[in-house]
Ligand SMILES: Nc1ncnc2c1ncn2[C@@H]1O[C@H](COP(=O)(O)OP(=O)(O)OP(=O)(O)O)[C@@H](O)[C@H]1O
């Protein structure tokens with residue numbers, strides 16, 4: 001199993017001159033291609049900070065992060081932007097859709113920054129992604145005209161439209177009811193089944209239970225990193 | 241991101257904030273329009289001064305009694321006798337650098353033709369005056385030397401006098417008009433000269449023989465001015481020196497407080513004085529115009545800063561999805577350039593219309609040059625880049641994580 005994520009002694013210190021917060025310390029783990037991993041922990045334990053580094057939105061203050069075999073440390077901001085664009089799909093708790101823009105245009109957004117996708121095929125690819133989310137009939141709707149679950153599915157369509165290796169989701173079900181949560185989890189594990197590595201930050205045990213591997217953080221470091229035996233059990237729940 | 245994407249994104253965002261965008265564009269419109277209009281009016285005043293100078297005549301030198309000051313001619317008591325017809329004769333005889341000399345006396349008079357009345361200026365002149373001022377007739381003929389230098393009761397009228405006294409299309413040649421108390425026969429109508437720099441009508445004029453005006457009309461011998469045409473432009477300075485030498489040879493020409501009781505001016509001096517007045521005016525107007533364009537630019541900067549703040553989350557999202565800092569910068573620059581370029585285009589149109597309007601009110605030949613259009617357009621684009629750069633840079637320097645969290 002080729003690793004997608006290699007975190008070596010990751011540390012992240014926020015220092016604004018007066019207050020010094022060690023949000024991450026000595027974080028070590030490896031995530032292989034095709035894994036479905038949950039990151040859990042109480043509020044303030046450093047989950048979002050870790051995900052920011054994994055998503056190349058932030059840089060560690062110490063340690064090494066290797067994404068898909070490439071060390072990120074020495075890269076320019078511009079190269080990081082390209083990495084995010086080609087290799088990573090983000091899903092956020094608050095969806096982060098452009099409000100007065102149609103679902104279709106929202107899904108098209110990442111392709112604007114990828115010159116290797118010809119302008120003419122963008123709409124078609126965006127439509128296909130929406131179709132996979134079962135939203136082809138909502139393509140021209142604005143986010144305000146969609147339910148929370150539908151909005152999150154638009155956001156997932158946007159994350160997968162450029163076929164990323166890795167999907168990073170920060171509390172993707174935090175704003176959703178249980179029914180929408182189930183459908184979003186269904187979609188994410190479906191994507192995982194078709195080969196995409198998925199990392200989900202969550203503090204919902206239900207959500208974590210659907211992931212084969214769970215990494216738990218407390219005060220910025222890993223306390224447990226385990227493959228759940230109960231995964232089979234979780235699969236059983238999903239069927240019912 | 242293609243140019244098409246940029247245009248689409250900026251247009252959508254500008255249209256979304258319709259009123260705000262229009263007000264910002266309006267600031268630029270006012271700036272650009274005033275630059276265009278001021279240029280046009282300035283060029284127009286320059287041109288009208290050139291025309292005025294041309295209508296003043298050829299290499300003209302003027303001799304006035306009294307001292308010439310910026311405010312006008314200060315005539316001390318008894319100054320009238322400083323300048324006499326005899327001086328004109330002497331100058332013509334003795335000063336070799338001049339080709340034409342004419343004394344001038346002017347007087348406002350009531351002019352009557354049949355039942356029509358008009359108050360105009362009667363100017364008494366010699367025949368040389370036509371050479372000096374380059375007068376031509378549009379119908380009839382000029383006064384002959386015998387007529388002009390004698391006591392003939394023939395006269396020439398300007399276009400305005402003709403219009404005021406005669407029905408349109410009628411032939412005034414040979415008709416008799418009453419000038420004050422004196423009946424005079426019209427032998428020619430002068431070619432139109434148009435309005436002067438200060439808007440005075442140069443065609444509201446009657447030219448009559450000097451002696452006739454002096455003796456019959458005013459019962460006096462004094463003259464107000466002598467005008468002279470120098471042999472050539474190169475001879476102007478020499479001619480002025482010669483005339484001054486002649487004047488100084490007259491007795492009693494220096495007043496008790498040591499001032500010369502006459503002044504000599506040349507047409508080029510006058511025109512450069514007028515020119516400098518108009519240059520100051522153009523400079524003043526242009527700086528006001530430039531300031532308003534600057535204010536328009538500040539308006540753009542202001543609105544772009546607001547826009548960057550409002551769209552912080554959008555910026556964070558675009559960055560997360562793979563936009564580079566350069567992409568973000570260009571996106572906001574495109575927006576501010578679009579604002580300023582629209583302002584530029586509409587400003588040029590408005591400026592053009594204002595120039596036409598101003599031209600017709602001021603009676604100036606306003607010309608909107610293509611270079612001033614190009615200048616205004618470039619200027620407005622530069623304003624867009626200059627004032628859009630700071631907000632765009634600010635946007636591109638946002639931290640994606642913080643921007644995404646922005647409420
Ligand atoms: N920009 C920052 N400046 C200073 N401190 C920060 C910053 N971002 C995060 N922190 C601190 O780092 C720690 C970890 O924050 P983080 O957002 O990663 O927690 P989290 O696990 O995602 O919590 P939650 O479940 O509430 O989202 C917190 O103590 C937080 O206050």
Ligand SMILES: [Mg+2]
Nearest residue numbers: 047048049170
């Ligand atoms: Mg968090």
